[in-house]
Amino acid sequence: MSYPFSAVVGMADMRLALLLNAVSPAIGGVLVRGEKGTAKSTAVRALTAVLPPVDVVTGCRFGCDPAAPDPACPDGPHDPGAPATTRPARLVELPVGASEDRVVGSLDLERALTEGVKAFEPGLLAAAHRGVLYVDEVNLLHDHLVDLLLDAAAMGTAYVEREGVSVRHAARFLLVGTMNPEEGELRPQLLDRFGLTVEVAAPRDPAERAEVVRRRFAADADPAGFAASWAGEESALATRIAEARARLPHVVLGDDALRQVTAVCAAFDVDGLRADLVTARAAIAHAAWCGRDAVTEDDVRVAARLALPHRRRRNPFDAPGLDDDTLDQALADARPEEPTDPDPDDDGPDGGGQPDGGGQSPDAGPGMGSDPHVSAPETGGTPPMPREDQPSSSDSASAAPAPEQAAVEAADPFRTRRLEVPGIGAGAAGRRSRARSERGRVVGSTRPAGPVTRLHLVDTVLAAAPHQVARGRTGPGLRVAREDLRQATLEGREGNLVLFVVDASGSMGSKARMGAVKGAVLSLLLDAYQRRDKVGLVTFRGGDAELALPPTWSVEAAAARLRELPTGGRTPLAAGLLRASEVLRVERIREPQRRALLVVVTDGRATGARGSDAVGQCHRAAGLLAAAGTASVVVDCESGPVRLGLAAQLGVHLGAQTLRLEELAAETLAGTVRTIREAA
Secondary structure, X not given: OOOOHHHOOOOHHHHHHHHHHHHOHHHOOEEEEEOOOOOHHHHHHHHHHXXXXXXXXXXXXXXXXXXXXXXXXXXXXXXXXXXXXXXXOOEEEOOOOXXXXXXXXXXOHHHHHHOOOOOEEEOHHHHHOOOEEEEXXXXXXXXXXXXXXXXXXXXXXXXXXXXXXXXXXXXXXXXXXXXXXXXXXXXXXXXXXXXXXXXXXXXXXXXXXXXXXXXXXXXXXXXXXXXXXXXXXXHHHHHHHHHHHHHHHHOEOOHHHHHHHHHHHHHOOOOOOHHHHHHHHHHHHHHHXXXXXXXXXXXXXXXXXXXXXXXOOOOOOOOOOOOHHHHHHHHHHHOOOOOOOOOOOOOOOOOOOOOOOOOOOOOOOOOOOOOOOOOOOOOOOOOOOOOOOOOOHHHHHOOOOOOOOOOOOOOOOOOOOOOOOOOOEOOOEEEEEEEEEEXXXXXXXXXXXXXXXXXXXXXXXXXXXXXXXXXOOOOOOOOOOHHHOOEEEEEEEEOOEEEEEEEOOHHHOOHHHHHHHHHHHHHHHHHHXXXXXXXXXXXXXXXXXXXXXXXXXXXXXXXXXXXXXXXXOOOOHHHHHHHHHHHHHHHHHHOOOOOEEEEEEEOOOOOOOOOOXXXXXXXXXXXXXXXXXXEEEEEEOOOOOOOOOHHHHHHHHHOOEEXXXXXXXOOOHHHHHHHHHHHO
């Protein structure tokens, strides 16, 4: 039995965003970002219990509405008077490791070729039609699946195409994704496709935390009794959603409110017009939710706070957020001017000269102010959604611990050249190194070990052609047997583990030099973010090496650690390489298919205790990494008119490519030709 939606404590923004999408699915879904253990999944799973039930054509696997069946439904066409069944709205969960065929459905290619039967098995998109599709840890989902989901959500239609056979069906659903930003971000292009986004955090008020624990214990001890105690609130919430849906088509978005929507989007310098459309739809839904027939300034304010934080232009490693002062100013600038009253003693019929739409409507709709769990925005200049329990993104960004000593500021990042792991892998989908994958270009074919999911048509025909006489073919057509079928082999790109080993010793300590080094590593981190890599950071200075950041999806965390990195002391380069070797050994056990790329950023100098062979120890540690087959790149940071070439010697012992610091940004024709020759 699911936890009641009304019993969720706090999380006002998250609950409101989910409810607005329940009122108007055209908003485009919700992305919930937050730390683990903040009831993200609990709230999403509880939402379906308060959604109105749906009528479906009896026996239709695609959930067609009997009042308006899909004319292209694969199970149709349905008669106008077809029998109907009423069922609750569905919650369909999409696993992170799901295949494309599981998501969109699949054709039985073997039956299609050998029997001429077009047999289609619907996927999760069909099951979620007219319900909720929930993707937990959406940031870990393969990019091509996220693209597919968001396209279906935007168009309301899913397409399945296999070798000239095409099937389409309706797929209109409320898309909800949850993620922990510490495990990696979505690409900006994909982030923009979610209608609304909210940041959640555990409450800091001890009394509120105690109430969370109290309700959780009560629900675990007696699930049925706990649900029954909240049945009244759940019923009232479901009724209010149904009433808001009925009111939605009649809500008016006036010219003044539309001007405020566009002014706010322009003020935050968002790309494209999707932000304007989503903000307008969310404002209309909020007006319907509050029982109003026209959009007011408060509706625009609430909609902007939910629709724009992830769309504003920001640096790659900045957390989404919205500046309230900019929002207030944009709304004020677009507010319609009050007519000038020639008589200063006459305040006008409204008694205060308040412009239309400037405050809360006195008729706040049914149940406003009586629901302690889902509240409407307050008036009087107070922010519409209270966030005392949630620190703002700007607060959290500035809460990083102070470094041990003043750290050198990083130079501006730049576009860096792509570094690759040699050979062909089979790891997670990404955009760095070559790999066998489910998406990409066709490079050949193999005999299928199981069901055929991607047919190589040409090789199948070539395999079947020599046997046509023996199979008795006398007329047109091709007789294909099971042993003729060929599975297409695809080559795409994979994401890797990029482990940075950064020299922070005294020899790197000049401000200009270390600033350039940090800027270069930030550039490589930005490249890793865009290519869907996992990253880790080892630093060495003084007497030892430190794993500053264990391998993680959070490139932002790596960038923050790099910015705070102090410098000074001796250069224990061997210790840094040995620590990197141990980290890679553990990661190979955890994720054997994810190949690693070691990036050593140093001038090659190595120092140690008096009398020790620091350089020899360094070369022996490099030999261990080379013997393990570790793909490496050395970024040579040596500067000055006299150069010892120590980093290049380290590259030889690592079996690594060595690049000078300034060559990372080189996008020259010679570099391109050299890369092609090395790949060949």
